[in-house]
Amino acid sequence: WPGYRENLRPLLWLMQFKEGEVEGVRTPVGVIPAESELVMDGLEVPAEDMSRILTLxxxxxxxxxxxxxxxxxxxxxxxxxxxxxxxxxxxxxx
Structure with a gap:
């Protein structure tokens, strides 16, 4: 993530996951966010970087x-x- 304040985005996803509001993507090591489930408003992340972040x-x-x-x-x-x-x-x- 680009900076400390951006850490809130995955934490928000984690809270939504806990509440059953998002499903994520199951992997051999656990569940990770689906790109569409992350709130990315105001943040420009190149598609290549996002793919790398969300790929096991x-x-x-x-x-x-x-x-x-x-x-x-x-x-x-x-x-x-x-x-x-x-x-x-x-x-x-x-």
Missing amino acids: DTERWRQEMGFREEHLAQFERLPEEIWEAHRRVAADLG
Whole structure:
């Protein structure tokens, strides 16, 4: 986002999502806003930049999941629910 005050836009979307007012786009790592759901009044963002912001980089997420697995492995007696969530996201990423 172009600046601190613009952080309100995704926060507003998040509140709308919580209230069921918007649906977002489901991804392997969670739900992200659909471009049409964001309030962009008064903000000029080139289409290429907006596309990049709202596109999931699957390859980088796969790499991140490897790092996360290493991190989680450091903790003894980690609740199985955390491992289940980790494995679910990793599997969804393919």
